[in-house]
Each structure stands twice: as C-alpha cells, then as structure tokens.
Amino acid sequence: MRAGWLPKLLLSPSVILVLVCVYGYIMFTVYLSFTASTMMPAYEWSGTASYQRLFRLANWNVSVGNLAVFATLYILVTLVLGLLFAILIDQQIQAEGLFRSIFLYPMAISFIVTGTAWKWLLDPGIGLEHTMRQIGWESFSFGWIKQADMAIYCVVIAAVWQTTGFVMALFLAGLRGIDGEQISAARVDGARPWQIYQRIIIPQLGPVFVSAFVILAHMAIKSYDLIIALTNGGPGRATWLPSVFMYQYSFTRNEMSVGAASAVLMLAAIGVVVLPYLVNEMRKVKHG
Amino acid sequence: MADTRDKGLVAGRIFLYLVLIFLALLFLLPMYVMLANSFKPLEEIRNGQLMALPIDWTTAPWRSAWSTAQIGVQATGLRPYFINSFLLVIPAVAISTMFGALNGYILTQFQFRGANLLFALMLFSVFIPFQIVLIPMAKTLGTLGLAGTVKGLVLVNSVYGIGFTTLFFRNYYAAFPVELIRSARMDGARFFAVLFRILLPSSSPIIIVTVIWQFTNIWNEFLFGASFSDFSSFPLTVALNNLVSSSTGVKEYNVHFAGAFIAAIPTLIVYVASGKYFVRGLMAGSVKG
Amino acid sequence: MATLALDGIKKSFGPVQILHDISIDLKDGEFLVLVGPSGCGKSTLMNIIAGLEEPSGGALHLNGRDITPLGPADRNIAMVFQSYALYPNMTVAKNIEFPLEMHRIDRSVRAERVAKVAKLLQIEHLLERKPRQLSGGQRQRVAIGRALAREPQLYLFDEPLSNLDAQLRLDMRTEIKKLHQRLKSTIVYVTHDQIEAMTLATRIAVMKGGVLQQLGTPYEVYNRPANTFVASFMGSPRMNLLQARVSGSGGALELSFTKGDRAHAGFVLPAAAAAPLQPYTGREVIAGIRAEAVSIARKGETLGANQRTLAARVEVIEPTGADTLVVLDVAGQEFTARLDPDVDLVPGAMMDFQIDLSKLVCFDSQTEILLS
Structure with missing residues (x-):
C-alpha cells in the first residue's frame, strides 16, 4: 500500500533520531577529528594534525597491535570451538537443551560480571595458580594476567568463554537447516559420519561462517567492557584496545580530537567488515 | 560384525x-x-x-x-544502583520496543520512496562502535540538562536500541501473512485498527524476544553508563566496576563475587525463564536484511 | 447488490505490462469467473477491483459510482481469500463481526447479523472457537460468513477452494453455487481450475498474458472458443486441435488431415460447418474437435447429416471409470476420444470412428482466431 501522511508522520521521530543521533553525530565526530579540540570541542579546522599525532602515538600503535592479536585469536578460536560444540550437540544427545543452555548462558551476563569472575580466577594471588599450589602442585605457575606480554591472551580466554555458545547456536541452526535426505543419501553412499561433516555439511555452512565472522569481528573491535573489568587495560597498557584508547584520550587526557580520530578509525574498521555483508544481505532479500 | x-x-x-x-x-x-x-x-x-x-x-x-560496600566515596552498597538500573531499563525497553513495532509495521506494510535506504541506515546503526557518538552525545545531554541523570541514560539507550527493535519487528512483520492485512483493510480497518487489532495481537513472540533482548542489553550496558552518569545515577554495571576496581583498602573478593552475582541475577533469571526467546533474539540479530 | 463495470483497466510495473486494457460489464446478480493459467493477471485484476492495488489506467464503477480513487475500506466490497485470512486472535464470532465493527454498525445489529450468517452457513456451534481449532472446510465457511455479514454490493472470491482436499472442494463448490442462487449476489471469482469456472459461472473471462481472451457464458466458452488458447485451456481432456487443409470447390468442401507422408484422412464437410471455411479453400486451418464428439462407428449404421467417419489407429487406452479416454493417431496427429467405458479396443488396431461435426470449430492457422 502506498504510504499516506500518517505512516510517514509516525515514522519520522525514529528517522530523525537515527539521522541526528547516529549519522549526524558520526559527522560531528569526524569533524572534531579534524580540529584541535582538547578538553572541550573546538571548531577551528586543523586538517589531519590529529591523525598524524595519532599514528605517532605509541599508545595507539600498541592498541592496534593488541587488537590485531586479540581479534585474530578470538575469532579463530570462537569459530572453531563454536562449530565443534555444535557438532557435539548435534549427535542426538540426551539433555540437549540443558547442554545448550549451559554453553550459551554467558551471553546473558554483563561483561563486567564475567570480567570480574575471570579477573580473580586468573589472578595468581587467589585464582588458579593459588588453588593449584594449595592442592599441592607447588611449582604450578599461571600469572598471565600480570604479565605484559601474556595478559592479552587472558582477554581472549574470557571473550571466547563468553561468546562460544552464541556461535554454537548459529552453527547448530545451520546444521539443522541442512536437508536430512542429503545426509541419508551420503550414508547410503557409504560415507562415515566424519566424512559426512567434512564433505557434505560443513561446506554448506559457508553463510553461517560469514555471519559469525562478521558478528565476532565487530564485537572484537567494539570490545571495551570486558577489558575494563578484567584488566583495565593493564598491566601498563598491555591490554589497551582502540576502544580503551578512545575513552582515555577523549575524556581523561583532554585530547578530544585525537580521541575522535581514533573513533573514526574504529568506525572505518567496522564499516570495512560489516558494510559488504549488509549490502549483500539486503540484495539477497530484494531478489529472494 | x-x-x-x-x-x-x-x-x-x-x-x-x-x-x-x-x-x-x-x-x-x-x-x-x-x-x-x-x-x-x-x-x-x-x-x-x-x-x-x-x-x-x-x-x-x-x-x-x-x-x-563502598562504591566510590559512599558506603551505600549496590542497592541504589540496582534501583537505578531498573529505573533505566523499564522505560528504555518500553520506548525502544514501541518504536520498533511502529517502525516495523510501517516499513513492511507501506511503500514509499527511500524506505529501503532508511532501513539500511537503521540497520547499520546497530553495528556502529558507540565511541563514535560519545562526544556529541555528551554535549547534547549537557545542553538538554540530562547529563548525569537516569533520564539521560534512558534517552541514549532508547535511541540506540531503535535499530535493533526495528530490525526484529520488520523481519517479523515481513513474514506476516499478507492476506490477513489485506482482508482487514477490505473489512474497513485503517492504520491503527490494522496495527492494534490484527498485528499486535499476533505479535507476542516477537514482543517477548524484543523485550528480553533489550532488557539484557540495556541491563548489561556499560559504556554509556560510564560516560554519561555520575554517582547519583550510575547503573549497576558501573557501580559494580567501581566496587571491584577501587584501589583503596583490602580487596574483598567475597564481596566482589556477591556483587557480581547480584548484577547477573536479573538477566540470568530472564535467561533461565525464557531461554528459547533469548536464542531467537540472538538469531534474529544475526540474520539481517 | 450491484452492477460492476471495468473500463479499460491497465496495470504495469515499470516497463512490464501486467494487464492490457481489460473491459468487462457485469449485470446485477452475475457470477463472473476469472480463469487462466498462473501469471495471466487474474489475481492482479481482482486486487484492483478490491482496491488493494491501483490500476495504471482505466476506471471502475460499482453500481454506477466511480470507485477508482477509493481505498478498499470505502468500496463496499467483501473478499474471501485463498488462505481464508481468518484473524487468528479472534473467535469465529469476532471474525464475522470485525468488518461490521470497523464500519461502525450498531452492536445489536452486529449480533443479529452474526447469528443470521451463522445459521445460514450452519456454523452456529463454532462461534466461540478460534480459527486454529477449525478444519479447512469450517474455516472456509467462516470466511464466507464474514463476507456475507457485511452485506456488501460485490463479493470477491480469490481461489477459495484451492486449499481444500478434493472431496471437500466439490462439496464447497456446490455450496457456493447454492448460496449464489439463493442470495442473487454479484460475484467475481478467481480460479485456475477450468472445471470450477464452468460449473460456477454465469459468465467466464478467460485471461492469458494480461489480455482478456474471451468473455462469455460457459456454453460459449466451451463450444465456441474465441481462439486456440481458450479451446485448449477450457475442458478436460483438452480440445483436439488438428492441422487440416480445406479443399474442393463450390458447395462441397473437404477437410483433410495429413502430416508428412502419412496416410490421408478426411471428410466432406456438412453445409453448416463449411460456410465459414469458404474463404479458406486451398489453405491450412486448425480444426477443433472435442473428445466427446467421437464414437465408434458400427457397421451398417446410417450417418446423420452432421456425422462423418474417420479412420484412425488406436494408440493408448486410459479407462477413467465413468468413461474411457482413447488416444488415436489420425494421419500422424494425436487425437483424444472420450468413449463408453465398456468399449473393447486393442492398441495398434486401425478402426473407423464416427465424428459429430455439429460443434466443429476451425481457427486461422496463423492468428489462431476462431473462423465464423
């Protein structure tokens, strides 16, 4: 039905809010990144100065390096474990619902809560190391969270724990969506179960891999809460990510234009991952 | 053998x-x-x-x-912040869900130029890193006099929830039987009658999914809370983080764990009570378009 | 009740034209069936009548009133949908009452109408149920009831029987016909099923590719199809269409069927059948003969004025119970005959068949239009 004035009128508040508070603000932040704003926004154009400063800042380069390590490991491990969990759950097991719920529940909890739990679990003073030594393994040592070169892997562990269940659910939906007759046909053709997964099922999960990758990649870039609760960026700046950098520079170090520039680059990174996917999905909807 | x-x-x-x-x-x-x-x-x-x-x-x-427990400078425990979170979550969920239903209805049942572009813009807003809007939003809240208030957080969480809720309702209503809407229109139902008499009474699943999703997201939200609230308006996540990371005095691990659990209880209850809808929300959020 | 006039209705989506200039006049109380293969534009035409889609050109008049600019709510037209479109959240009674409520009809009148319709359709015991608790046939009745309760000027039925199983479909078909005879309402009915069209319609509109092929009574459409498309679409088995040649001179014309170097078969045409073929002497035409115009020739039987014999070979025999369909080879062309169920035939046998030419139709071999 062609829209009259009423639907348009009722849609307009949302449209205005999204246009202003998302796209207007994005443009505002982009503009700020080309100014010399410090504690408060300033509006004099100063070209690419803040980007140049950003790229020279060790804190930024460390953040980007950390993100590269974190995102790569986090995405890879979560995808592999998620698929593995989905295949395990898919074996017509008893209490399937219970197992699924257990693997998925971390998604319902705040990163601040899980960050707190993992912070003390991984803490050598009271956590795993302490416990193992109490049990009698005197030489056991696990203090990654206190080591600058290892702390980022602790972030990976906690993040994987939080989202594996979600990726499992995605893969499980994909597995269940495959036509049962194909699997019967493969069995009649003499394929072993692992061959069926390898040759028939997993190749058909391409779209699920893509969806899961896009979601995980954008979550990795946006990760902030978990870092704050787990390590607060430390030790030193060993677990700084661009999200932490942005907050620090914008609100505590009074370098707002540099903070804005870092936010713009985060948005750009997410755009690179998400936009091709969204364009593709929208096109699919139009043609299907 | x-x-x-x-x-x-x-x-x-x-x-x-x-x-x-x-x-x-x-x-x-x-x-x-x-x-x-x-x-x-x-x-x-x-x-x-x-x-x-x-x-x-x-x-x-x-x-x-x-x-x-000491949260920042005051020894109030988490209770006031638990209340803050509810004062934040209830209106923010209600507002964003209502807008989502209305938008989903209009975007699926009416044709107008730019509808697809509009939806694409709303969809992308789901993915943006919120760091990109923090500075102008802080300025806006200051101008509106809402800086450091729960009301301000309600506004922020409602606005940035609209993308998700619109996505949920749009996908649900896009799969709604066309003939039911057509029949209602031939029977004389107009804009609001179609929405309130035909669509909404059949929307309980998606309303539940949306409410659970928004409740979980906003309850667990941290970045906006940390950026736009002060000691009087901290949501629970921010208060918990303050409790755990305060560097003064002895680290009371047992209190931290209890506090973390208190913060997790509401969403855990929702998850246990309606896990099926929670999963559907996750799925709906991942299958776009 | 009312008359309906469609005046040059056009519909296009961009460069694609869905409906070409459709004009139909319906008298009060007529039962018009729009029939055609899928994609012929019949559903689009129905949606335009309903007001659910806007035409790109042309006008609609309901009882003399121009309804073209009106929305579906303001047209006083009721529609029964293929999926029944019962509102799942409302009881049967509420479903029937809904359009009345939307038109702000008094509560007491509403209750009265619901009761009346429920009685008419014998669904009184279902009034408090929800649609999901009903069988397909019951849902169908409720959907019809909802349309009747409105007492509209025009009813639209969009393939209402296609979701029912075979037996129920026949029963509901009879019921709809009864209802029409009783209420004398004006109805437009869409189907792709030509038997449904034949049994229900007072007039049939056959459509293909967005073009109205023929508008006529079931008798006309069946016996005097306007072109070869209508000829083969209406009727089962489909009308036999044979390549034929008209020859001879003066009064006596001969129609002969040949294909390649196969044996010649043919006959001299009766005067009535020959008349429209005079200009085609010495040319090819397409001859249309219904399967039921054929019977087995018996030795010594005298032929009527319109009967001729034709030699053919029996290819395949398909008993259907009520009668037996036999596929014949007439000079290399396939030809289906509907014969008595107890005929005793052998595949491969060459036999003489008797053909009734009173309903012979011929079409131009190029334009495929009926010669008359």
Whole structure:
C-alpha cells in the first residue's frame, strides 16, 4: 500500500533520531577529528594534525597491535570451538537443551560480571595458580594476567568463554537447516559420519561462517567492557584496545580530537567488515 | 560384525558424553567460583582454594555488597544502583520496543520512496562502535540538562536500541501473512485498527524476544553508563566496576563475587525463564536484511 | 447488490505490462469467473477491483459510482481469500463481526447479523472457537460468513477452494453455487481450475498474458472458443486441435488431415460447418474437435447429416471409470476420444470412428482466431 501522511508522520521521530543521533553525530565526530579540540570541542579546522599525532602515538600503535592479536585469536578460536560444540550437540544427545543452555548462558551476563569472575580466577594471588599450589602442585605457575606480554591472551580466554555458545547456536541452526535426505543419501553412499561433516555439511555452512565472522569481528573491535573489568587495560597498557584508547584520550587526557580520530578509525574498521555483508544481505532479500 | 559395531558405538557415546560434561563444567566454573566464594569469609579465600565449597558459610559478603560496600566515596552498597538500573531499563525497553513495532509495521506494510535506504541506515546503526557518538552525545545531554541523570541514560539507550527493535519487528512483520492485512483493510480497518487489532495481537513472540533482548542489553550496558552518569545515577554495571576496581583498602573478593552475582541475577533469571526467546533474539540479530 | 463495470483497466510495473486494457460489464446478480493459467493477471485484476492495488489506467464503477480513487475500506466490497485470512486472535464470532465493527454498525445489529450468517452457513456451534481449532472446510465457511455479514454490493472470491482436499472442494463448490442462487449476489471469482469456472459461472473471462481472451457464458466458452488458447485451456481432456487443409470447390468442401507422408484422412464437410471455411479453400486451418464428439462407428449404421467417419489407429487406452479416454493417431496427429467405458479396443488396431461435426470449430492457422 502506498504510504499516506500518517505512516510517514509516525515514522519520522525514529528517522530523525537515527539521522541526528547516529549519522549526524558520526559527522560531528569526524569533524572534531579534524580540529584541535582538547578538553572541550573546538571548531577551528586543523586538517589531519590529529591523525598524524595519532599514528605517532605509541599508545595507539600498541592498541592496534593488541587488537590485531586479540581479534585474530578470538575469532579463530570462537569459530572453531563454536562449530565443534555444535557438532557435539548435534549427535542426538540426551539433555540437549540443558547442554545448550549451559554453553550459551554467558551471553546473558554483563561483561563486567564475567570480567570480574575471570579477573580473580586468573589472578595468581587467589585464582588458579593459588588453588593449584594449595592442592599441592607447588611449582604450578599461571600469572598471565600480570604479565605484559601474556595478559592479552587472558582477554581472549574470557571473550571466547563468553561468546562460544552464541556461535554454537548459529552453527547448530545451520546444521539443522541442512536437508536430512542429503545426509541419508551420503550414508547410503557409504560415507562415515566424519566424512559426512567434512564433505557434505560443513561446506554448506559457508553463510553461517560469514555471519559469525562478521558478528565476532565487530564485537572484537567494539570490545571495551570486558577489558575494563578484567584488566583495565593493564598491566601498563598491555591490554589497551582502540576502544580503551578512545575513552582515555577523549575524556581523561583532554585530547578530544585525537580521541575522535581514533573513533573514526574504529568506525572505518567496522564499516570495512560489516558494510559488504549488509549490502549483500539486503540484495539477497530484494531478489529472494 | 554387528557386535564390534555396537561396542564401538557405545564407547563413542560414552566418550561424547564425557567430553560434553567436561565442557559444561568448564563453562559453569566461573559461576560456581563466584557463587561459592561469595559465601566464604575473606580469610578462607586467601588461605583456602577457589574451587572448594565454603567451610564457614556466611552471608556477610552479600549483605555488604547489597547495602554497605563502598562504591566510590559512599558506603551505600549496590542497592541504589540496582534501583537505578531498573529505573533505566523499564522505560528504555518500553520506548525502544514501541518504536520498533511502529517502525516495523510501517516499513513492511507501506511503500514509499527511500524506505529501503532508511532501513539500511537503521540497520547499520546497530553495528556502529558507540565511541563514535560519545562526544556529541555528551554535549547534547549537557545542553538538554540530562547529563548525569537516569533520564539521560534512558534517552541514549532508547535511541540506540531503535535499530535493533526495528530490525526484529520488520523481519517479523515481513513474514506476516499478507492476506490477513489485506482482508482487514477490505473489512474497513485503517492504520491503527490494522496495527492494534490484527498485528499486535499476533505479535507476542516477537514482543517477548524484543523485550528480553533489550532488557539484557540495556541491563548489561556499560559504556554509556560510564560516560554519561555520575554517582547519583550510575547503573549497576558501573557501580559494580567501581566496587571491584577501587584501589583503596583490602580487596574483598567475597564481596566482589556477591556483587557480581547480584548484577547477573536479573538477566540470568530472564535467561533461565525464557531461554528459547533469548536464542531467537540472538538469531534474529544475526540474520539481517 | 450491484452492477460492476471495468473500463479499460491497465496495470504495469515499470516497463512490464501486467494487464492490457481489460473491459468487462457485469449485470446485477452475475457470477463472473476469472480463469487462466498462473501469471495471466487474474489475481492482479481482482486486487484492483478490491482496491488493494491501483490500476495504471482505466476506471471502475460499482453500481454506477466511480470507485477508482477509493481505498478498499470505502468500496463496499467483501473478499474471501485463498488462505481464508481468518484473524487468528479472534473467535469465529469476532471474525464475522470485525468488518461490521470497523464500519461502525450498531452492536445489536452486529449480533443479529452474526447469528443470521451463522445459521445460514450452519456454523452456529463454532462461534466461540478460534480459527486454529477449525478444519479447512469450517474455516472456509467462516470466511464466507464474514463476507456475507457485511452485506456488501460485490463479493470477491480469490481461489477459495484451492486449499481444500478434493472431496471437500466439490462439496464447497456446490455450496457456493447454492448460496449464489439463493442470495442473487454479484460475484467475481478467481480460479485456475477450468472445471470450477464452468460449473460456477454465469459468465467466464478467460485471461492469458494480461489480455482478456474471451468473455462469455460457459456454453460459449466451451463450444465456441474465441481462439486456440481458450479451446485448449477450457475442458478436460483438452480440445483436439488438428492441422487440416480445406479443399474442393463450390458447395462441397473437404477437410483433410495429413502430416508428412502419412496416410490421408478426411471428410466432406456438412453445409453448416463449411460456410465459414469458404474463404479458406486451398489453405491450412486448425480444426477443433472435442473428445466427446467421437464414437465408434458400427457397421451398417446410417450417418446423420452432421456425422462423418474417420479412420484412425488406436494408440493408448486410459479407462477413467465413468468413461474411457482413447488416444488415436489420425494421419500422424494425436487425437483424444472420450468413449463408453465398456468399449473393447486393442492398441495398434486401425478402426473407423464416427465424428459429430455439429460443434466443429476451425481457427486461422496463423492468428489462431476462431473462423465464423
């Protein structure tokens, strides 16, 4: 039905809010990144100065390096474990619902809560190391969270724990969506179960891999809460990510234009991952 | 022949369940550690081990976390912030869900130029890193006099929830039987009659999904809370983080665990009570378009 | 009740034209069936009548009133949908009452109408149920009831029987016909099923590719199809269409069927059948003969004025119970005959068949239009 004035009128508040508070603000932040704003926004154009400063800042380069390590490991491990969990759950097991719920529940909890739990679990003073030594393994040592070169892997562990269940659910939906007759046909053709997964099922999960990758990649870039609760960026700046950098520079170090520039680059990174996917999905909807 | 096959199968099944149970325990471990240690006196955590059940059971950590622990400068416990979170979540969920339903209805049942572009813009807003809007939003809230208030957080969370809620309702209404809408229109139903008499009464599943999703997201939200609130308006996540990361004094792990659990309880209850809808929300959020 | 006039209705989506200039006049109380293969534009035409889609050109008049600019709510037209479109959240009674409520009809009148319709359709015992608790046939009745309760000027039925199983479909078909005879309402009915069209319609509109092929009574459409498309679409088995040649001179014309170097078969045409073929002497035409115009020739039987014999070979025999369909080879062309169920035939046998030419139709071999 062609829209009259009423639907348009009722849609307009949302449209205005999204246009202003998302796209207007994005443009505002982009503009700020080309100014010399410090504690408060300033509006004099100063070209690419803040980007140049950003790229020279060790804190930024460390953040980007950390993100590269974190995102790569986090995405890879979560995808592999998620698929593995989905295949395990898919074996017509008893209490399937219970197992699924257990693997998925971390998604319902705040990163601040899980960050707190993992912070003390991984803490050598009271956590795993302490416990193992109490049990009698005197030489056991696990203090990654206190080591600058290892702390980022602790972030990976906690993040994987939080989202594996979600990726499992995605893969499980994909597995269940495959036509049962194909699997019967493969069995009649003499394929072993692992061959069926390898040759028939997993190749058909391409779209699920893509969806899961896009979601995980954008979550990795946006990760902030978990870092704050787990390590607060430390030790030193060993677990700084661009999200932490942005907050620090914008609100505590009074370098707002540099903070804005870092936010713009985060948005750009997410755009690179998400936009091709969204364009593709929208096109699919139009043609299907 | 059949015998060996059966034996192999049974061994395989046992192995499968052992793996699954091991993984399940691994996933439950952090929750268990939090819960067990929240009932121990601090001494027992320092000298005992994290995996053990409490020997000397105490609810003091819970009482402390709830009503007397130091959050920032005041010794109020988490209670006022728990209340803040509810004051934030209830209106923000209601507002964003209402807008989502209205938008979903209009975007699927009416044709106008730019509808697809509009939806694409709303969809992309779901993915943006919120760092990109923090500075102008802080300025806007200041101008509106809402900086450091729960109202301000309601506004922010409602606005940035619209993308998700619109996506949910749009996808649901796009799959709604066309003939029902057509029939209603031939029967004389106009804009609001179609929405209130035909669509909404059949929308309970998607309303539940949306409400659960928004509730979980906004309850767990941290970045906006940390950026736009002050001691009077902290949501629970921010208060909890302050409690845990305050560098003064002795680290009261047991109180931290109790506090973390208090913050997790509402969303955990929702998850246990309606996991099916929670999963549907996750799925709907991942299958775009 | 009312008359309906469609005046040059056009519909296009961009460069694609869905409906070409459709004009139909319906008298009060007529039962018009729009029939055609899928994609012929019949559903689009119905949606335009309903007001659910806007035409790109042309006008609609309901009882003399121009309804073209009106929305579906303001047209006083009721529609029964293929999926029944019962509102799942409302009881049967509420479903029937809904359009009345939307038109702000008094509560007491509403209750009265619901009761009346429920009685008419014998669904009184279902009034408090929800649609999901009903069988397909019951849902169908409720959907019809909802349309009747409105007492509209025009009813639209969009393939209302296609979701029912075979037996129920026949029963509901009879019921709809009864209802029409009783209420004398004006109805437009869409179907792709030509038997449904034949049994229900007072007039049939056959459509293909967005073009109205023929508008006529079931008798006309069946016996005097306007072109070869209508000829083969209406009727089962489909009308036999044979390549034929008209020859001879003066009064006596001969129609002969040949294909390649196969044996010649043919006959001299009766005067009535020959008349429209005079200009085609010495040319090819397409001859249309219904399967039921054929019977087995018996030795010594005298032929009527319109009967001729034709030699053919029996290819396949398909008993259907009520009668037996036999596929014949007439000079290399396939030809289906509907014969008595107890005929005793052998595949491969060459036999003489008797053909009734009173309903012979011929079409131009190029334009495929009926010669008359």
